[in-house]
Structure formats: C-alpha cells, structure tokens
Amino acid sequence: MGWISPFTLNRLGMLNMNRRNVDYIARYNDRSAYPLVDNKLKTKLVVAEYGVKTPRLLQVVRQQHEISHFREMSADLAGFAIKPAKGSGGKGITVVTGRDGDEFVKASGARIGVDVLERHLTNILAGLYSLAGASDVAIVENLVQSTPDLARYSFQGVPDIRIIVFQGYPVMAMLRLATKASDGKANLHQGAVGVGLDIGTGKSLNAVQFNRPILLHPDTGLSLGNIHIVAWDEMLEMASRCYEATGLGYMGVDLVVDVEEGPLLLELNARPGLAIQMANGCGLLPRLRAIENLKRPHFTPGDRARFAMEEFHKR
Amino acid sequence: MSTRSRTPFYIAIFLIIATGISLAVWRHIELGIPWLTGEQRPVWMVEARVDFDATGGAVTAALNVPDQPPGFHTLSELAASPGYGFSILEQAGMRRAEWTKRDVTGPQTLYYKVQLIPDPDVRSIPAKVKPVARTVFWAEPEATAVREILEQAKQRSSNPQSMTRELIRLMQPDTGAQNTTLLTTGENYLDLLVDMLNFSGIPARAADGLKLEDARRRQPLLAFLQIHTGEEWLTFDPRTAEQGVPEDLLLWRQGSASLLDVVGGANSEISFSMLRQTIPAIQLAAMQSEETGLGFLSFYELPIEEQGMFRMLLLLPLGALVVAFMRMLIGIRTSGTFMPVLIAVAFVQTTLIPGLVAFLSVVAIGLLMRSYLSSLNLLLVSRISALIILVIFITAGLSVVGYQMGFNTGMTVTFFPMVIIAWTIERMSILWEEEGAREVIRQGTGSLFVAICAYLLMSAPLAGHLTFNFPELHLVILGLILLMGNYTGYKLSELRRFTPMKVYD
Numbered sequence: 001m002g003w004i005s006p007f008t009l010n011r012l013g014m015l016n017m018n019r020r021n022v023d024y025i026a027r028y029n030d031r032s033a034y035p036l037v038d039n040k041l042k043t044k045l046v047v048a049e050y051g052v053k054t055p056r057l058l059q060v061v062r063q064q065h066e067i068s069h070f071r072e073m074s075a076d077l078a079g080f081a082i083k084p085a086k087g088s089g090g091k092g093i094t095v096v097t098g099r100d101g102d103e104f105v106k107a108s109g110a111r112i113g114v115d116v117l118e119r120h121l122t123n124i125l126a127g128l129y130s131l132a133g134a135s136d137v138a139i140v141e142n143l144v145q146s147t148p149d150l151a152r153y154s155f156q157g158v159p160d161i162r163i164i165v166f167q168g169y170p171v172m173a174m175l176r177l178a179t180k181a182s183d184g185k186a187n188l189h190q191g192a193v194g195v196g197l198d199i200g201t202g203k204s205l206n207a208v209q210f211n212r213p214i215l216l217h218p219d220t221g222l223s224l225g226n227i228h229i230v231a232w233d234e235m236l237e238m239a240s241r242c243y244e245a246t247g248l249g250y251m252g253v254d255l256v257v258d259v260e261e262g263p264l265l266l267e268l269n270a271r272p273g274l275a276i277q278m279a280n281g282c283g284l285l286p287r288l289r290a291i292e293n294l295k296r297p298h299f300t301p302g303d304r305a306r307f308a309m310e311e312f313h314k315r
Numbered sequence: 316m317s318t319r320s321r322t323p324f325y326i327a328i329f330l331i332i333a334t335g336i337s338l339a340v341w342r343h344i345e346l347g348i349p350w351l352t353g354e355q356r357p358v359w360m361v362e363a364r365v366d367f368d369a370t371g372g373a374v375t376a377a378l379n380v381p382d383q384p385p386g387f388h389t390l391s392e393l394a395a396s397p398g399y400g401f402s403i404l405e406q407a408g409m410r411r412a413e414w415t416k417r418d419v420t421g422p423q424t425l426y427y428k429v430q431l432i433p434d435p436d437v438r439s440i441p442a443k444v445k446p447v448a449r450t451v452f453w454a455e456p457e458a459t460a461v462r463e464i465l466e467q468a469k470q471r472s473s474n475p476q477s478m479t480r481e482l483i484r485l486m487q488p489d490t491g492a493q494n495t496t497l498l499t500t501g502e503n504y505l506d507l508l509v510d511m512l513n514f515s516g517i518p519a520r521a522a523d524g525l526k527l528e529d530a531r532r533r534q535p536l537l538a539f540l541q542i543h544t545g546e547e548w549l550t551f552d553p554r555t556a557e558q559g560v561p562e563d564l565l566l567w568r569q570g571s572a573s574l575l576d577v578v579g580g581a582n583s584e585i586s587f588s589m590l591r592q593t594i595p596a597i598q599l600a601a602m603q604s605e606e607t608g609l610g611f612l613s614f615y616e617l618p619i620e621e622q623g624m625f626r627m628l629l630l631l632p633l634g635a636l637v638v639a640f641m642r643m644l645i646g647i648r649t650s651g652t653f654m655p656v657l658i659a660v661a662f663v664q665t666t667l668i669p670g671l672v673a674f675l676s677v678v679a680i681g682l683l684m685r686s687y688l689s690s691l692n693l694l695l696v697s698r699i700s701a702l703i704i705l706v707i708f709i710t711a712g713l714s715v716v717g718y719q720m721g722f723n724t725g726m727t728v729t730f731f732p733m734v735i736i737a738w739t740i741e742r743m744s745i746l747w748e749e750e751g752a753r754e755v756i757r758q759g760t761g762s763l764f765v766a767i768c769a770y771l772l773m774s775a776p777l778a779g780h781l782t783f784n785f786p787e788l789h790l791v792i793l794g795l796i797l798l799m800g801n802y803t804g805y806k807l808s809e810l811r812r813f814t815p816m817k818v819y820d
Contacts, residue, residue, distance in 0.1 A: 126695030
C-alpha cells in the first residue's frame with residue numbers, strides 16, 4: 001500500500017473525517033436530535049410515526065430485576081437479537097439464531113447458556129456499551145430473516161444496506177455483508193465487505209474489504225459484481241423519510257430486507273463512516289454540494305428519492 | 316444550518332495569537348525575562364562603609380549615593396546600621412542616604428549596600444536647568460599663566476570637548492612648561508582644572524567614580540572631570556584625558572557638593588568594597604517585576620509550593636496541543652481522548668523509561684486480573700471500583716518490589732492517575748474481547764506514542780521555562796488549537812487509508 005496525494009483525493013471529491021465533522025455533522029445535525037438516533041428504542045418509536053417499519057420489539061429490559069423476565073420470555077423463542085439501546089458501532093449486539101436444547105445458538109454457531117445472555121444484559125444495563133458509559137437499557141428484537149437472494153452473499157449475519165441521507169436526499173448507498181473476519185457483524189472496520197450500490201438502480205458497483213477492492217466474497221466465494229436490490233425505490237423513499245422523523249441533515253440509515261416484512265429500519269447513525277466512498281469508488285463531496293446548491297428543495301420523501309435516483313445515477 | 320462567514324473567527328484567532336506574542340515580547344523587554352533558560356546576568360554588589368567617631372550627641376551622617384549612574388540599573392538598596400534611623404533624601408538632583416541617631420559616642424560604622432545591573436543603554440538624566448559657567452577670579456601671576464594655557468588649548472581645539480582634552484594634556488606635570496608648574500604647585504589638580512574650564516566659559520564640575528573589580532575591599536573613589544556641552548555632562552579622566560565613562564566605572568557622585576557630611580562626629584572615613592555576582596536572568600526579572608508592578612502578570616509572587624503546581628498545570632496545554640495535532644492532523648488513534656496527556660504528565664514525574672516500564676507492567680497485570688473479574692459477572696461500577704483497588708495494589712507492589720531490588724524509581728509509580736489507568740484497562744479489555752488483540756495493540760501503541768511525544772515536548776526545559784514565565788503564550792496555544800479545530804483537510808492517515816481510490820482517478 002502506498003500513499004495517495006491530497007490533490008487526487010480532492011479531485012475525486014473524497015469527503016474526509018475533519019470535513020465531515022466540521023462542514024456536515026456540526027452544521028446540519030442539531031445536537032438535540034442526537035438522543036433520538038443514539039438510542040435505538042427512541043428511534044424505533046419516532047420513525048414508526050412516519051411509517052418506517054423496524055424489527056418487532058419483543059422486550060425492553062430497563063432494570064436489573066427485569067432480567068429474570070428475560071428467561072421466561074425467551075423460553076420459546078428461536079431467534080432474537082439483544083441490543084444496547086445506546087450502543088454504537090454494533091457494540092454489544094448479540095444475535096441468537098436458534099436453539100439447541102437449553103442452549104442458545106449464536107450467529108457464529110457458538111452455543112451459550114442463558115446465564116451468559118443474562119450477564120450480557122447486566123453489562124448492557126451498567127452502560128458498558130453506551131457512549132459515555134451512561135446506564136442503558138437493553139432491547140430484545142425479533143430476529144430478522146434476510147431474503148435468501150441477499151442472505152446467500154453474506155457469511156452468517158444479516159446483510160444490511162447503509163444509505164447516506166443528506167437533507168432528506170439519499171446520496172450514496174452500500175450493501176454490507178458479514179464475513180468470517182467480522183464475526184457475523186456488518187461493520188466494515190471489523191472486516192465486513194462493503195458493496196457500493198448505484199443510487200439510480202440499486203445494482204452493485206464495486207466491493208471492498210478492509211479498504212481493499214475485492215471481486216469475490218472472501219467466505220462465500222460469490223461474485224459481488226451483479227447484485228441487484230429489489231424494491232430499491234421503496235427503500236430510498238423509506239430512508240428519505242427518516243429525515244422528517246429526526247430532522248438530522250446528515251445521517252446514515254441502516255436498512256435490512258426481511259423475508260416477511262420487507263425493508264426494515266435497523267438503526268440510524270448521526271456520524272456515518274467514510275468507507276462507503278471506497279465501496280462506491282467515488283467521493284461524496286460532489287453529491288453533497290449538488291444538494292447544497294439546490295435552489296428549490298423537494299418536499300416529499302418520494303420526490304427527493306426520485307430526484308436522487310436521476311441525479312446520482314451512475315452513468 | 317447557515318454558512319456563516321469565517322472571517323470574524325480568523326480575525327479573533329489572529330488577535331488571540333497576536334495578544335499572546337506581544338504580551339510576551341513586552342514582558343521580555345520590560346522585565347528582561349529571558350527567552351531561553353539558564354541565562355546569567357552579572358550584578359555588582361557595592362558596599363560603602365562609613366566610619367567615624369561620635370562625639371556624644373545627635374549624629375546626622377549624610378552620604379551621597381548614586382543617582383541613575385550612566386551604564387547601570389539600580390536593583391536594590393540596603394542600609395545596615397544598628398539603632399540608626401535611615402532614609403534616602405532626594406533634593407536638587409542629588410540623592411543622599413541619611414542616618415540619624417541621638418546620643419551617640421564612640422566609633423561608629425554605617426553600611427550602605429547597592430545592587431547594580433550593568434546596562435549600557437542607561438544614560439544619566441539631563442539636568443533640568445542648563446548649567447552655566449561659574450565666575451572665577453585669578454590673581455596675578457596665575458591669571459596670566461591661566462590665560463596663556465587656555466589660549467594654547469583653544470588654538471589646538473575646535474569645541475569644548477577637544478578643548479578639555481587639550482587642556483588636560485597641557486596641564487600634565489611632565490610637559491614641563493613654566494606656566495603649568497606655576498599653577499600646579501600646592502593646588503588641588505582637579506579643582507584647578509574645574510576652575511580653569513569655568514574661567515574659559517565651559518561649565519565644569521568634579522565627580523567621583525568607583526572602579527568595579529571583583530572582590531575588592533577598601534577601594535577609594537577616583538576623581539573625574541565633567542563638563543557640560545549644552546546638552547549633557549561629559550566625563551573625562553583628568554589623568555589621561557580619556558573621554559567617556561568606561562564600562563567598569565560606577566559614577567558614585569555627580570553634581571553634588573560633598574560626598575559625606577557627618578554632623579556630630581569626627582575622623583569620618585569612607586571605603587568601598589564590591590563583589591560581582593551572577594544571578595540567573597530569570598531571578599533578576601522576578602526581582603524587578605516586584606518593583607515595576609508588572610508582577611501581577613506572573614506567578615513569581617505565589618508561594619513556592621503553588622508555583623511548582625502551576626509549573627505542572629501550565630504544561631498541560633502543550634500536551635493538549637500534541638493530542639489535537641496527532642488526532643486531527645496525523646490521525647493517530649488513541650484510547651481515551653486525553654488519556655495520553657495524563658500519562659505524559661506522569662512520565663514527566665517519573666522520567667521516561669521507568670515510567671514506561673511501570674505503566675506497561677501495571678496495565679499488563681491489570682488486564683490479566685480484569686480477565687478474571689469479567690468471569691465473576693459483576694456490575695460495571697463495582698468492576699471498575701475493584702479494578703481501581705487492584706491497580707493501587709499493583710502499583711504499591713511494584714514500588715515495594717522495585718525498592719527491595721534497589722530501584723528507587725519504582726516509587727514514582729504512584730504518580731500515575733489510578734482511576735484513568737483502571738478505565739484504560741477496562742476499555743482495553745472490552746476492546747480485546749470485541750475487536751481482538753490487534754486493535755488493542757494498535758490503540759495502545761497509538762496512545763503511548765502520543766503520550767511519549769507529549770512527554771518529550773513537556774519535559775523540554777525550554778517548554779517548562781516558556782510556559783511558566785510567559786503564561787500569556789498559552790493564548791498562542793489556544794489560537795493554534797482553535798485553528799486546528801477548523802482544519803477540514805485530509806489527515807495524514809487518510810492519505811494512506813484512501814489509497815485504493817487511486818484506481819478511480
């Protein structure tokens with residue numbers, strides 16, 4: 001690996017960390033909206049009012065003594081996900097995909113007892129995964145069953161779609177596929193594969209893992225060149241609608257496609273990462289500036305999504 | 316959501332930085348606080364000793380003391396004399412030290428000490444009233460001799476200065492001229508010169524100077540000749556006709572009629588001793604700041620213990636600057652934003668290598684213990700609390716073992732911030748479980764690297780000197796940090812991270 005000159009990056013319109021923080025997050029994201037997105041429970045409730053569906057909520061564990069209810073509740077559940085409401089970067093999320101007698105089977109295939117899960121809940125309540133170590137609540141959600149046409153690309157874990165929404169316009173998107181290296185998680189810095197998606201069509205562009213371009217999924221061996229997301233316009237509109245719900249000007253919207261319920265919102269992120277640019281092979285800045293220079297913004301999520309599909313279509 | 320103009324922001328930053336620098340420069344010039352450490356400045360300590368026999372009654376002893384002698388700053392004055400009232404009187408352009416006491420008998424000794432800093436820029440203050448030449452009458456045959464000698468000197472000169480020089484040369488006894496011999500017999504040579512110059516219309520007077528030589532005792536005053544050119548008093552050596560005040564000459568008496576007056580005493584004598592001291596320039600500045608009233612801007616007036624504390628505190632902004640630079644411009648990841656600064660502060664106390672060894676061993680042992688704690692399934696707060704206690708045990712154990720093995724430096728482990736270390740261990744441990752050992756080592760080395768950089772900067776003697784003695788320079792650091800906060804360009808690490816984008820160019 002060598003070095004790239006800052007002038008080349010500038011020409012490519014690559015958004016960098018400092019500019020993202022100063023020119024976009026600080027300028028367009030109102031601090032008062034942060035609690036909404038930093039708390040998954042609040043996110044669920046607020047987006048529901050705007051017709052954005054999220055995975056079904058099974059239980060909320062707020063107090064230490066409520067952990068005992070978890071044992072009863074989970075007794076006849078096959079699959080669920082435990083998440084810290086204020087967790088960031090996928091920290092503290094445990095996904096249980098099945099049962100093996102009394103034991104739970106994690107996405108990675110590991111078998112764990114209920115006591116391990118209870119300890120995990122304790123840690124979540126104590127704030128181990130929350131941003132400033134503040135006390136937290138744990139939410140238990142229904143397990144998302146990914147559609148098979150997408151699921152086959154991913155090693156274990158559910159593939160999710162990250163869409164950057166700027167002032168209500170979806171500007172860039174990527175598909176994130178879990179790998180063996182990422183331990184079934186869809187976090188790029190942990191080794192998940194990022195596949196850039198054409199905003200215009202929902203078709204795959206390039207793929208990267210650990211910031212390096214790849215052609216095949218490292219574990220499933222499938223070619224990443226011709227993935228096509230169905231109901232793409234519906235997903236873009238859904239992402240666009242989150243702008244009305246939260247008022248955040250610059251955010252990352254994480255969606256999954258459930259086999260039964262269709263597109264679901266997983267979480268919102270007020271500080272979305274920059275790796276999406278590498279998956280797409282182009283910088284964010286020209287698109288962000290195009291939106292900033294719009295003289296007459298569109299008012300409905302549908303209009304904004306359609307505008308973005310035309311404007312940012314990869315030619 | 317508006318894009319406000321950045322210009323006022325930049326102007327404010329410019330003002331902050333400019334204020335910091337100009338305050339520092341001003342204090343450097345006014346107080347002479349040196350930019351560099353260890354600068355030494357010579358200081359002359361001159362002591363005048365007055366001896367006399369009191370005749371049994373009220374005594375008033377008045378000694379002429381230097382009043383802004385050219386080439387020197389007065390740093391401090393001190394009079395030591397048991398049972399005497401003392402004050403400094405200033406009248407008619409003269410300064411006199413006056414000792415007073417009622418009913419004194421027997422031999423008396425009075426001391427007057429003055430500390431002087433050589434400074435070639437100091438010149439004597441010009442007289443308020445322009446002096447005029449005294450009228451002098453001569454009887455014959457001296458009158459003729461004087462007139463002839465003055466005429467000779469006038470012929471060979473062009474202005475009062477050269478006239479004075481020529482006159483001194485003509486009056487040298489070895490010239491052997493008859494007129495000179497006539498005049499110099501039985502007369503005070505210097506008074507004669509003064510009279511002759513006044514006679515020729517040049518205002519002239521006698522002055523006393525002290526030749527400064529290190530560790531000399533019982534030195535006499537040397538007589539000097541001064542003439543007024545219409546603008547200032549010029550000094551001449553009446554023996555060599557040399558003009559000007561040599562560097563090592565302190566003009567003790569100028570313009571005043573007498574050096575010492577003792578009323579109520581007899582056999583008065585005065586002698587001088589002197590000592591050359593070197594004082595660190597910084598100490599000198601501290602002493603001067605008390606006088607000039609600029610001291611309120613510095614920490615010199617605080618008790619020494621608080622000064623030590625401020626010394627440490629004032630280094631913190633440097634650490635913050637390093638962290639800001641490393642994170643925003645270089646892009647090094649650290650665990651905990653300002654943990655490296657606190658570690659660096661600890662390193663300043665322990666010095667680098669012992670500090671590193673101690674820190675690494677505390678964290679390593681702590682991580683081992685933490686892995687046991689995690690299997691106990693404790694609530695977070697109690698786990699951290701337990702960890703803090705364990706960290707204290709570890710540091711105590713390390714210092715005791717280190718001490719038994721003969722390393723005194725082991726004791727300095729106690730300077731580490733225990734709570735911060737406990738949290739660091741906790742975070743590292745979580746990081747280990749979630750992201751693997753690679754990320755732990757990466758963030759750990761990042762933190763240590765930043766801490767070492769901050770340590771190197773903070774422990775530099777110059778850094779400590781500048782931050783403590785020019786606290787206003789922190790405005791410059793503040794300005795730089797604010798500027799960095801406005802940097803939206805690429806970090807160094809991003810130039811590496813985004814390298815694969817080359818193919819799309």
